[in-house]
Amino acid sequence: MKITPTISTLIFFLFVVFSWSCAASADDRVDGFLECLKDQVDNYTSISSLVYTPINSSFQSVLDFSIRNRRFMSASTPKPLVIITPECEDQIAPIIYCAKQNQLQIRTRSGGHDFEGRSYVSEVPFVIIDLLNFSEVTVDAEQKTAWLGAGATIGMLYYNIAIKSSRLAFPAGFSPTVGVGGHFSGGGYGILLRKYGMAADHVIDARIVDVNGNILDRKSMGEDLFWAIRGGGGSSFGVILAWKVGLVEVPETVTVFTIFRDLEQNATQLIHRWQYVAPTIDQDLFLRVIARRNTSADGKMTIRLSFNSVFLGGVDRLLALMQKEFPELGLVRDDCTEMSWIQAILYNTGLPIDSLEPLLDRYQPDVGYYKGKSDYVQEPMPISGFEGVWELFYEPDGKEAEFLLTPYGGKMAEIPESAIAFPHRAGNLYMVHHMIYWEAEQAQDEDKYIAWVRKLYNYVTPYVTKNPRGAFLCYRDLDIGVNNNEGVVTIETARVWGEKYFVNNFNRLVLVKTRVDPGNFFREEQSIPPLILRWTGKEDI
Numbered sequence: 192m193k194i195t196p197t198i199s200t201l202i203f204f205l206f207v208v209f210s211w212s213c214a215a216s217a218d219d220r221v222d223g224f225l226e227c228l229k230d231q232v233d234n235y236t237s238i239s240s241l242v243y244t245p246i247n248s249s250f251q252s253v254l255d256f257s258i259r260n261r262r263f264m265s266a267s268t269p270k271p272l273v274i275i276t277p278e279c280e281d282q283i284a285p286i287i288y289c290a291k292q293n294q295l296q297i298r299t300r301s302g303g304h305d306f307e308g309r310s311y312v313s314e315v316p317f318v319i320i321d322l323l324n325f326s327e328v329t330v331d332a333e334q335k336t337a338w339l340g341a342g343a344t345i346g347m348l349y350y351n352i353a354i355k356s357s358r359l360a361f362p363a364g365f366s367p368t369v370g371v372g373g374h375f376s377g378g379g380y381g382i383l384l385r386k387y388g389m390a391a392d393h394v395i396d397a398r399i400v401d402v403n404g405n406i407l408d409r410k411s412m413g414e415d416l417f418w419a420i421r422g423g424g425g426s427s428f429g430v431i432l433a434w435k436v437g438l439v440e441v442p443e444t445v446t447v448f449t450i451f452r453d454l455e456q457n458a459t460q461l462i463h464r465w466q467y468v469a470p471t472i473d474q475d476l477f478l479r480v481i482a483r484r485n486t487s488a489d490g491k492m493t494i495r496l497s498f499n500s501v502f503l504g505g506v507d508r509l510l511a512l513m514q515k516e517f518p519e520l521g522l523v524r525d526d527c528t529e530m531s532w533i534q535a536i537l538y539n540t541g542l543p544i545d546s547l548e549p550l551l552d553r554y555q556p557d558v559g560y561y562k563g564k565s566d567y568v569q570e571p572m573p574i575s576g577f578e579g580v581w582e583l584f585y586e587p588d589g590k591e592a593e594f595l596l597t598p599y600g601g602k603m604a605e606i607p608e609s610a611i612a613f614p615h616r617a618g619n620l621y622m623v624h625h626m627i628y629w630e631a632e633q634a635q636d637e638d639k640y641i642a643w644v645r646k647l648y649n650y651v652t653p654y655v656t657k658n659p660r661g662a663f664l665c666y667r668d669l670d671i672g673v674n675n676n677e678g679v680v681t682i683e684t685a686r687v688w689g690e691k692y693f694v695n696n697f698n699r700l701v702l703v704k705t706r707v708d709p710g711n712f713f714r715e716e717q718s719i720p721p722l723i724l725r726w727t728g729k730e731d732i
Contacts, residue, residue: 220293220316221272227289238282241324243274250274254311257303257321257553259368261560262637263312271298271311274319283320283430284404290318291402291712298715299430301325301342302370302553306563307667309715310373310426315676320430322372332356335438336395341372341431346550352438353533353547360441360532362387365539368555375434376425377665378613382501382539385474385601387439391421391611396435399428402708406432419703419719422613423693424664427700427719428707441532446502446509447539448526451495453487458496459577461519465498465596466571468517470620474601475503476512482594484584494581501535559628562641564648564668566623567615567661568596572654579650588627588643595624614694615661622663623655645670662691673716680711680720688717 221244228242229235243250253274258264272295275286290297296317300310311319322342330337332355339348346367352359362383364374371379371390379390387393396409397420407429409417416428425431452458462480469478478500485495498520502509506527513522534544542549583589599619608614615622627644629637648670655661662671672688674680682701689697704711705721714720 217272217316220295223293224273224289224295224318227292228285231285231288232282238275238277241276241278241282243276244272245270253321254319257300257323257370258308258311259302259304259555259558260306260308261558261631261634262562263308265634268308269312269314271313271317271319274321276321276323278324280398280400280406280432283400283432284406286318286320287400287402287404287430287712296714297430297712299372299426300370301372302344302368302374304366304369305373305667306561307669307716309667309717313676313715322370322432325432330355330359330438332359332438335359335440336435337361337438338433338435339371340433341370341425343371344553345369345371345374346553348436349533349536350547350550353550357443357531357533358440359438361390361436361438362393363390365536367536367540367542367550368553371434372425372431374665375436376420376423376431378422378663379665380597382477382535383439383441383503385477385598385603386503388602388606389422389611389613390436391613392606393437393439394421394434395437398432399425400430400432402429402710402712415699415703416707419612419700421611422664423696423700423703423719424612424717426715427704427713429713442503443531444505444529445532445535446504446506446527446529447535448498448500448522448528450498450520450522450526452498452520453485453493453495454581455487455493457519458494459574459581461498462496462577462596463571463574464517464519466568466620469598470600472516472600473512476509477501478517478598480596482580482584482596484590484592492585494584499539501539503532505529560630560634560637560640561626561628562637562644563627563666564625564644564670565661565663565666566625566648566651566655567619568621568623568655569618570654571620572651576651576654580647583643583647583650586643588639589647591628591630592644592647593624593626593628594647595626597622597624608694609696609699612693612696612700613664614696615663619656619661623651624666625651659690659694661694662688664692667717669716674714674718674720676716679723680714681723682720685720689719692717 232238243253298310299320301322325340325342328339328343328347328351330351345363363379364381375390399407481497487493537544598621604617608616625647627640629640671691700719704719709721711721
């Protein structure tokens, strides 16, 4: 049908009115939210300088500072209506109250490393609580504990442990700019995984603001909620303010090595053999494998494997162990370097090992574009399975991809899946981390890179866990299922993705959510929903 000028004009008029009404609605919510804060905060001037709206000149820089994936820095990415960077605990409850009063959702950001940008992106009107200022770390070396604000980074924790003791450590992740808020609440792991388990396994207390504005510690929140926030994702249940963790012991000397092997150097056979060794070897040895595309010495395209290890002990014991368990790798003394545990952290991060100061720097200059996914493997992949992965890596879009295998076993096989909300324990040989990266000049083609990593994910389906297919919450992946942004979220909808992250712990998480946030205020695309109580009074679970 041909559109007449009259109809065209009407459509344009309706579009303008609709756009204006949406903008006005957003402005009204911001105004209402700010007016509410003025009423709720006794000394509003104490918080006014911590409140940023799009009309503030600093708004964009504050928003961008903790974004770790440039996919979510485009002009089309939905932006918050307000960002608040509170400085004390008492400022959180009024923010929650005023967000509820003005139908605004809350996103809590501690480090910004979440793969899908969920701590600073939403399709519905929202406020960011940025915990940047909650970064104090207090280490008690004598008691082997530490309190740290949820906005502290892993690097800050490592630094503060290291200046107090060379024999204490914490089993957290690799990147020093990762915020502990999301890391601990999602599980968190690193080079001490096989010796001590997940970061969340060593949380011994926490402070959280609930939906009613109450500040709770472990005793007052109860063991069910304390169980849930350790691996079940804190953002479903409230705003986590701080964590108390138990530190672990490490030897004065550890040994590191990284050995590279190309396909022409028997790499496929080595990674196949690795599956049988890395999860069963002495738990003092953490030996992961990273596969990337590379160019060989003669200029041919190949796959290069990095066998990257930290051993909690000296080089002599390591060499004897490797000679017995994995002689095929060909490890020799010249491949190994003895150092302290904190130096091993710096080594694995790619930082110079002669200074601790870089661990305190939360600015990350090399922020790029990426998409990640995860899997768990319980039966060794055949050689043909790896060869199929290499074929995908040879495709043009696989140039900047990674296939990272992290071994389980050791302590991970000893902790029951129900000990905390993080479930992926015994039975898993290793976790797979699928990653694809691209550059700024390729940003307009990001769909094809995301399609490539999805193709890789689909390819490995026969070799990974099933019913459900496991996924790691810290590697958030919206491909596996999402809740609806508004309205009632059914348990059936959430179970699609929830059982992948939480397996048999999903139902208990729903029960905890129902008790602490029955109105589902703390929600996003992959948050735990509360039960829907039908007229029969029966629980819908």
